[in-house]
Amino acid sequence: MSIDGTTTRFRHVSYLWDDATAATMAGDEVALLIYRSNLLGADLRLTNYGGGNTSCKVIAKDPLTGAPTEVMWVKGSGGDLGTLKRSGLAALYVDRLHSLQHIYRGIAHEDEMVELFNHCIYDLNSKVPSIDTPLHGFLPFKHIDHLHPDAAIAIAAAKDGKKITQELFSGTIGWVPWQKPGFDLGLQLKQCLAENPGIRGIMLGSHGLFTWGDTAYESYTNTLEVIERCAEYLQENTGRHKLVFGGTKIASLEKEARLAQAVALAPVLRGYCSSFRKMIGHFTDDQRVLEFINSNDLDRLAPLGTSCPDHFLRTKISPLVLNLPATADLSDVAAIKACLSPLFGDYRMMYADYYNTCKHPNSPAMRDPNPVVILYPGVGMFTFAKDKQTARVAAEFYINAINVMKGAEAISEYMALPRQEAFNIEYWLLEEAKLQRMPKPKALTGSIALVTGSAGGIGKAIAKKFADEGAVVVINDNDVQRLAVATEEFTKLYGKDVFAADILDVTNVESIHKTCNTAVLAFGGIDILVNCAGLSISKPLEEHTEKDWDLLYDVLVKGQFLVTQAGVEIMRKQGKGGDVLNIVSKNALVSGPDNAAYGSAKAAQLHLSRLNAAELGKDRIRVNVVNPDAVISDSKIWAGAWAEGRAKAYSIKVEELPAFYAKRTLLNEIIVPEDIANACFVFVGGLLSKATGNVLNVDGGVTMAFVR
Missing domain, CATH: 3.40.225.10 (Class II aldolase/adducin N-terminal domain)
Known part of the structure; x- marks a missing residue:
């Protein structure tokens, strides 16, 4: 050439x-x-x-x-x-x-x-x-x-x-x-x-x-x-003089089994990696990763760490290699934690020893001693960092490091940076100055939120608010087209590292677990669960059908129960508490005309929230309620028969509903989705971390809905 x-x-x-x-x-x-x-x-x-x-x-x-x-x-x-x-x-x-x-x-x-x-x-x-x-x-x-x-x-x-x-x-x-x-x-x-x-x-x-x-x-x-x-x-x-990485030691699980193990383990790993601050996770079972972690040379090469300063700064001194069999039964969380706890303890001690041995008189204080890169032979690689992009890029950098080790071993012998040199890079005062200049983290940085029904209306406003405040979010809907539009919008607003999207039917257990798995594979777990998916049917008692009743109770009550159940299971694995927010309604407290099924289902949602708050306090999982009223903007509920039914109940025209609802409030205000999103942020933004079992009305002031 x-x-x-x-x-x-x-x-x-x-x-x-x-x-x-x-x-x-x-x-x-x-x-x-x-x-x-x-x-x-x-x-x-x-x-x-x-x-x-x-x-x-x-x-x-x-x-x-x-x-x-x-x-x-x-x-x-x-x-x-x-x-x-x-x-x-x-x-x-x-x-x-x-x-x-x-x-x-x-x-x-x-x-x-x-x-x-x-x-x-x-x-x-x-x-x-x-x-x-x-x-x-x-x-x-x-x-x-x-x-x-x-x-x-x-x-x-x-x-x-x-x-x-x-x-x-x-x-x-x-x-x-x-x-x-x-x-x-x-x-x-x-x-x-x-x-x-x-x-x-x-x-x-x-x-x-x-x-x-x-x-x-x-x-x-x-x-x-x-x-x-x-x-x-x-x-x-490569492969000319010796086997790549000393040859294969173990075989990888099949793809579906690898992902199942990753889903089961990621929240537990995230809990350990978040002992210093909340971390966002990333998982990959890239073939280059599998070739390395399944090899005979893994135990020799992994502790050496990386060579290039750029690789090292992103991936830390060395990865944590799990000693779990690829086929381990991960259903017993207590047993898995008993196995992992000593591994993380040893890693933190190793890191502290590295710091204390290499530090200089003017070195910055020791940073988070938890691993960034975790290798699970037969399954794949987890990385944890302050946000999704950093975690994803850390994985990319470690794959680069794997490529370097593979090439160096093929032609000679791989040589990592000496530990003192590595420390001098990691704790370089100029790097520390960069860190100090970084903006203060937003309130929800490091948090993972799953908001049901978030392709439009209140749910989408909540997901946007949380993303604006630093969280990563899982948006979802049972309407494929609506979700596609929301996905395009979120991509333009936030990029691929801030959200994941999935079809979700809250009445279907398999669908719920699939979406929870999406959250875990994309980000490592769930911290905030918002039950917002809903629908409304307004009919006089004699016109209500059994199908109407079952649909409302399946979506609003059973859906809230099943989604909460699945989300809490993940939160418990993480061991870091969490938040469940239930978007209920003024109708849970107020008796209105032509509203028997919807109003009673909302009352059931409200009391289920109280019951969950009482039960989950021991896990430091807070359960709180936001009660909106008449949020018409961008609402799928108000696009059809519900608006017509409510207008008929009050003997007014559909287009008169916003003003009608505003006039009956103390503040004479129209309520919009962003108002509900702000109320949700109040609960999860850090200032109310000791509040659970509460009901916050965001309805402009409807006296009949006063809780006390």
């Missing part, structure tokens, strides 16, 4: 460059930098989410002198190459960046240099420069890519990595041993280039790859070619 401007076929990386698209950016090197970055970030084989950085150098006019000056545009702190925009770049004067060499006091004073990058800013609207800024600044090339490809890191993390790199690329790729990113590493890259003029890239030991070109396209193709050659080499050698 050569950089000759022609499309090259690649088997291990994706060639995505489009000449026509690039032509529209001709002359705008920064636009081409962003285009190149987005292409590189679109292929997870090249770099991880949020990992890597790219740059370009251009000549621009100095706004103070008007003289031409060299400016470097480089991905700023944070962000992701795949979604990078101009606002995510930092722009710095190259000469000022170089001048920092004169005041650099050595590696012991590395961190103080980061603040000095701000004195080199060219564009005052720049993103904050990252720690990798000098790595790009001290290399003279116009376009530079720094990525973390699995194939390259496998070589970089191999015991013979330097020798393999030299032989594989015939001396055209330099080598810099492991060094924490920063100013000194930038100087080492500069030195490596000076000692090896004409090289096309530099391999960073245990870390990643630097490649470059005189144009955006040359840099892009050079990067792909180097990674392609690394991947080819790994493929040529």
